[in-house]
Amino acid sequence: MFQQIFLLILAFLFIMPSTYALEIEIKGGYQSATPIAIVPFSWGEGQQSPVDIAKIIRADLSRSGLFSPLKLNELPERPAYGDSIDFARWKSTAAEQLGVGAIKPVGKNKYEVTFQLLDIFSGQKVFSYRNTVDGKNLRRIAHQISDNIYEKLVQERGAFDTLIAYVVVNNNRDQKNRTYILAIADSDGFAEKVILKSKKPIMSPAWSPNGKRLAYVSFEKNRSVIYIQELKTGKRQVIAKFKGINSGPRWSPDGKRIAMTLSKDGNSEIYIMHLASGVLQRITNHYGIDTEAAWAPNGQSLVFTSDRGGKPQIYQVAVNKSGRAGHPKRITHEGNYNSRASFSPDGKELILVHRNNGNYRVAKLDMNSRQLKVLTRSKLDESPSFAPNGKLVLYATELHGRGILEAVIVDGSHSPQRLRVLSGDVREPAWSPYRSQ
Amino acid sequence: MLDWIKSNGRGFSIAVALHVVFIGALLFNWEWDKPKRIVLEQGDVIQVNSIDANSYDAEIKKIAEKKRSDERLKQQRKQQQVKKKQQEKKRKAAAKKKKQEAARLKKEKLKQQQLKKKALKEKQLKDDAEKKEALAKKQAVEKAKKEALAKKAADAKKTAEAKKKAEQDKKRQEAKRKQQVEAEKKRQAEIKRQQKRDREEWLRKSKGIVNKYAALISRKIEQNWRQPLDVASDLSCRVNIKLQPTGKVISVRVLESSGSLSFDRSVETAVRKASPLPVPEDRELFEQFRDLTLFFSPEQEPGKN
Numbered sequence: 180m181f182q183q184i185f186l187l188i189l190a191f192l193f194i195m196p197s198t199y200a201l202e203i204e205i206k207g208g209y210q211s212a213t214p215i216a217i218v219p220f221s222w223g224e225g226q227q228s229p230v231d232i233a234k235i236i237r238a239d240l241s242r243s244g245l246f247s248p249l250k251l252n253e254l255p256e257r258p259a260y261g262d263s264i265d266f267a268r269w270k271s272t273a274a275e276q277l278g279v280g281a282i283k284p285v286g287k288n289k290y291e292v293t294f295q296l297l298d299i300f301s302g303q304k305v306f307s308y309r310n311t312v313d314g315k316n317l318r319r320i321a322h323q324i325s326d327n328i329y330e331k332l333v334q335e336r337g338a339f340d341t342l343i344a345y346v347v348v349n350n351n352r353d354q355k356n357r358t359y360i361l362a363i364a365d366s367d368g369f370a371e372k373v374i375l376k377s378k379k380p381i382m383s384p385a386w387s388p389n390g391k392r393l394a395y396v397s398f399e400k401n402r403s404v405i406y407i408q409e410l411k412t413g414k415r416q417v418i419a420k421f422k423g424i425n426s427g428p429r430w431s432p433d434g435k436r437i438a439m440t441l442s443k444d445g446n447s448e449i450y451i452m453h454l455a456s457g458v459l460q461r462i463t464n465h466y467g468i469d470t471e472a473a474w475a476p477n478g479q480s481l482v483f484t485s486d487r488g489g490k491p492q493i494y495q496v497a498v499n500k501s502g503r504a505g506h507p508k509r510i511t512h513e514g515n516y517n518s519r520a521s522f523s524p525d526g527k528e529l530i531l532v533h534r535n536n537g538n539y540r541v542a543k544l545d546m547n548s549r550q551l552k553v554l555t556r557s558k559l560d561e562s563p564s565f566a567p568n569g570k571l572v573l574y575a576t577e578l579h580g581r582g583i584l585e586a587v588i589v590d591g592s593h594s595p596q597r598l599r600v601l602s603g604d605v606r607e608p609a610w611s612p613y614r615s616q
Numbered sequence: 617m618l619d620w621i622k623s624n625g626r627g628f629s630i631a632v633a634l635h636v637v638f639i640g641a642l643l644f645n646w647e648w649d650k651p652k653r654i655v656l657e658q659g660d661v662i663q664v665n666s667i668d669a670n671s672y673d674a675e676i677k678k679i680a681e682k683k684r685s686d687e688r689l690k691q692q693r694k695q696q697q698v699k700k701k702q703q704e705k706k707r708k709a710a711a712k713k714k715k716q717e718a719a720r721l722k723k724e725k726l727k728q729q730q731l732k733k734k735a736l737k738e739k740q741l742k743d744d745a746e747k748k749e750a751l752a753k754k755q756a757v758e759k760a761k762k763e764a765l766a767k768k769a770a771d772a773k774k775t776a777e778a779k780k781k782a783e784q785d786k787k788r789q790e791a792k793r794k795q796q797v798e799a800e801k802k803r804q805a806e807i808k809r810q811q812k813r814d815r816e817e818w819l820r821k822s823k824g825i826v827n828k829y830a831a832l833i834s835r836k837i838e839q840n841w842r843q844p845l846d847v848a849s850d851l852s853c854r855v856n857i858k859l860q861p862t863g864k865v866i867s868v869r870v871l872e873s874s875g876s877l878s879f880d881r882s883v884e885t886a887v888r889k890a891s892p893l894p895v896p897e898d899r900e901l902f903e904q905f906r907d908l909t910l911f912f913s914p915e916q917e918p919g920k921n
Contacts, residue, residue: 201826201830201904201905201908201909202908202909202910202911203830203833203834203837203908203909203910203911204834204910204911204912204913205834205837205838205841205886205910205911205912205913206838206913206914206915207838207841207914208838208841208842208843208882208886208912208914209841209842209843210842210843210844210845210847210914211842211843211845212845213842213844214842244845245844245845245846270889275842275885275889298881298885300884300885300888300889300891301868301884301885301888332844332878332881333844333846333878334876334877334878335846570846588845588846590845590846
């Protein structure tokens with residue numbers, strides 16, 4: 180009965196008598212991650228691919244929050260090429276899109292990778308991909324394919340073929356054997372490469388805009404020192420080992436300056452170091468703690484955390500290359516704790532840690548409306564960092580007393596995606612800029 | 617009588633001569649039957665030469681001569697008489713002939729007259745007949761002419777009538793045909809009108825069904841309409857879809873893009889996912905669903921988040 184009444188109401192609502200042709204209105208629908216099937220890539224007879232590309236793609240897409248890849252047991256068939264697909268079978272699955280691919284050895288440690296994405300319901304090819312690479316680059320190929328899928332279906336640039344830097348603390352509870360590792364890995368947390376190992380704390384890794392260098396703080400000399408290290412060569416240089424605190428290095432968008440927190444003048448203040456000359460430019464001058472500076476994408480202002488108002492809040496200050504800094508303005512007003520802010524790539528939002536009922540959570544602040552939106556439901560989030568496409572935020576949080584990495588989609592209301600659970604405590608992640616091909 | 621002789625002396629002489637000849641001929645004819653005797657006939661002119669008495673011979677000769685001359689005379693006389701008789705006879709015959717001729721002529725004349733008369737009569741009769749015939753002929757000709765004319769007229773009339781009739785027939789047929797066409801047209805129009813009426817009536821009746829199916833389609837697509845997570849909720853999209861009578865979606869074409877390709881894609885996928893769409897089984901009702909415009913808008917009713 181209810182259904183009939185509902186249908187009648189729908190009928191009256193939806194039939195537009197103005198035009199001769201029937202027009203039907205469809206309202207509502209539902210939002211969800213795009214169901215997509217990525218079939219395991221075919222490989223030569225009875226052989227095992229050195230890298231499960233499909234699995235990497237599935238994880239990437241899943242982590243983005245915008246896709247829900249089918250599980251292997253949900254795949255009705257495992258075609259490797261677009262022309263051998265039985266679409267009727269796929270239509271009965273949840274998938275809307277179908278990716279098929281193949282890896283073919285074409286020489287010593289050389290592989291030709293092909294991939295096609297197809298729209299199951301229209302039968303149309305969305306794109307095809309072909310590349311020949313070394314074995315060690317198969318993972319990267321997987322991420323590039325993920326980026327392609329993302330770009331085609333989301334209409335935004337993908338950020339899977341990027342890196343993350345983070346700090347791992349091993350044996351955190353055993354002070355004697357505790358070790359700190361500065362590492363980089365693919366954006367999915369795999370293919371980890373250790374940059375620095377130390378018995379003393381390593382903190383605040385920061386990417387140079389070209390993605391080739393990292394700045395970080397190391398306590399290996401039993402005091403905080405800011406280093407810059409070239410990833411390819413491992414060559415590093417000290418850029419700040421002033422008396423007191425040397426922390427929170429952040430590269431300017433042009434790569435020529437680094438903002439940092441120094442207490443060489445007695446109190447934590449924000450400075451800008453001009454890398455070419457080594458000249459320091461003091462940005463803040465307040466008796467409160469000013470720390471955790473971050474650049475606006477246009478390079479003309481910084482945001483930083485300051486307790487000059489009594490509680491930690493985010494302030495913004497205008498900067499220019501040679502002149503004096505402007506007067507800092509408080510931009511967060513919600514709650515009594517906001518810290519560790521970073522600009523989104525488009526400069527329209529800030530991502531920060533916001534304390535809410537005793538929980539420290541990742542939140543985003545709209546720079547225009549000053550509206551704050553909490554993105555996570557965890558207890559102790561830290562170091563949120565935007566993906567270069569601004570779609571995801573990577574952060575560290577605590578799970579069973581251990582630091583892990585999670586990513587959350589900035590727009591939307593779905594659960595954060597956990598990255599690979601590494602051994603040890605993971606903290607202070609930093610997402611790299613886009614990589615050059 | 618004397619006067620008559622005096623005035624007609626010659627005739628009288630001839631008549632006397634003729635009488636003498638006639639009487640003499642009568643006597644002569646008689647004597648001829650007896651011995652021959654020479655008789656001088658008064659009235660005859662005889663030339664007599666004196667006999668030379670000198671010579672017997674001469675005389676005999678004279679006598680023989682005379683005898684011969686007499687003989688000759690007699691002969692001549694005889695011949696003359698014969699001639700006269702012959703002449704008389706001839707005359708008589710001539711007279712008779714004349715008489716006969718006259719009679720004949722008379723008769724002939726009479727006959728001719730009769731003939732003429734008869735001929736006249738005949739001619740008249742003939743003429744009359746001819747006249748009559750001519751008249752008759754003329755009449756006949758006239759009649760024939762008249763008849764011919766009449767026939768001609770009749771024929772003309774007939775032809776005209778036939779023509780007229782043909783024309784009339786044609787006209788009638790044309791009219792009939794027109795009428796039929798008109799009637800057919802009318803009939804068709806009526807059929808169409810009736811069909812339209814039926815259709816309208818049917819449509820009115822079927823509107824509920826159409827509405828029901830529109831709602832079913834809307835719901836089925838809505839249930840299949842999964843939107844991407846990262847699209848704004850104020851988007852909308854208008855598409856045209858074409859259906860098979862089975863409800864199977866043949867094509868989806870974006871009429872008004874939302875501006876977001878992924879949103880448009882979600883709409884297209886929703887329609888294709890929902891295929892086959894519920895459509896009325898009735899072919900005519902289905903026609904309203906063959907070509908549809910769909911308007912997609914994710915905005916929820918107020919209060920539903």
